[in-house]
Amino acid sequence: MKKLFLVYSYFKYRLKSVNAHGVHSPFVFSLLNDVIYNTRKYYIYEEIELLRKTLVYDDTLVICTDLGAGSLNTKKQERTIRHHALHSAKSPKYAQLIFRLVNYFQPSHILELGTSLGITTCYMAKANSKSQITTIEGCGEIAAIATHNFELMEINNIKQLTGNFDTVLPLVITETERLDFVFFDGNHRKEATLNYFNQCLKIADANSIFVFDDVYWSAEMKEAWDEIKNNKQVTVTIDLFYLGIVFFRKEQVKQNFVIRF
Numbered sequence: 001m002k003k004l005f006l007v008y009s010y011f012k013y014r015l016k017s018v019n020a021h022g023v024h025s026p027f028v029f030s031l032l033n034d035v036i037y038n039t040r041k042y043y044i045y046e047e048i049e050l051l052r053k054t055l056v057y058d059d060t061l062v063i064c065t066d067l068g069a070g071s072l073n074t075k076k077q078e079r080t081i082r083h084h085a086l087h088s089a090k091s092p093k094y095a096q097l098i099f100r101l102v103n104y105f106q107p108s109h110i111l112e113l114g115t116s117l118g119i120t121t122c123y124m125a126k127a128n129s130k131s132q133i134t135t136i137e138g139c140g141e142i143a144a145i146a147t148h149n150f151e152l153m154e155i156n157n158i159k160q161l162t163g164n165f166d167t168v169l170p171l172v173i174t175e176t177e178r179l180d181f182v183f184f185d186g187n188h189r190k191e192a193t194l195n196y197f198n199q200c201l202k203i204a205d206a207n208s209i210f211v212f213d214d215v216y217w218s219a220e221m222k223e224a225w226d227e228i229k230n231n232k233q234v235t236v237t238i239d240l241f242y243l244g245i246v247f248f249r250k251e252q253v254k255q256n257f258v259i260r261f
């Protein structure tokens with residue numbers, strides 16, 4: 001049923017989406033040309049994709065209780081590292097877009113909900129070595145593999161936290177002065193997503209950027225995305241189908257863009 005919803009939503013997205021020529025906002029126009037449609041091959045892409053390749057060939061079994069809404073591909077608790085690399089990590093296209101967003105906006109305080117093997121975390125960490133990244137993962141075994149990956153990549157601007165977002169996120173919010181960039185990539189349920197969004201909103205400002213993964217993953221995720229777009233503090237949103245980007249810029253009139261990517 002979820003797969004059918006995804007296909008139907010994708011069809012609608014293709015009909016609605018526009019490229020830079022259909023956009024009149026100077027901010028969004030620049031963002032499209034300089035970041036979203038930027039085809040430059042940064043040298044770090046190759047290094048991180050090499051790491052991904054080693055994980056894709058790794059058949060080691062990892063036992064995890066999924067604390068989120070689970071996977072569309074399997075319900076098994078025992079999955080190989082290959083499975084996580086293929087089905088949990090953001091694909092190169094989207095992980096590299098997140099790299100470019102961090103590289104362009106240079107956020108200082110980054111939070112990721114859902115580390116998994118740490119592929120996208122590596123992209124964010126390499127995009128701005130001065131940023132401090134906090135990443136939360138519920139599965140200890142997976143988090144340990146991510147730690148190893150950060151060591152391999154010689155990254156030292158990542159703080160890893162292990163535990164359920166429901167208990168760890170409130171502590172992060174209390175201890176962090178401001179969130180400049182948040183990547184919501186775990187627990188694809190409506191109530192949970194809105195709850196995490198509202199918590200992060202407390203320490204966001206007009207320059208913060210929130211990125212939501214899989215906003216069409218299910219009907220309830222689409223409802224969450226619609227509520228986020230309608231939130232009073234949200235001004236510009238960019239719907240790329242697999243990712244939804246949210247801005248709080250005060251100088252901008254409220255507008256939701258559906259962009260072909």
Ligand SMILES: C[S@@+](CC[C@H](N)C(=O)[O-])C[C@H]1O[C@@H](n2cnc3c(N)ncnc32)[C@H](O)[C@@H]1O
Nearest residue numbers: 067068089090114116119120138164165186187
């Ligand atoms: C899609 S994966 C993250 C992928 C990663 N951001 C990347 O692109 O490489 C989502 C992760 O969130 C974790 N997760 C889901 N719900 C959670 C929860 N409630 N608390 C903690 N971790 C959770 C899962 O264990 C899973 O590893």
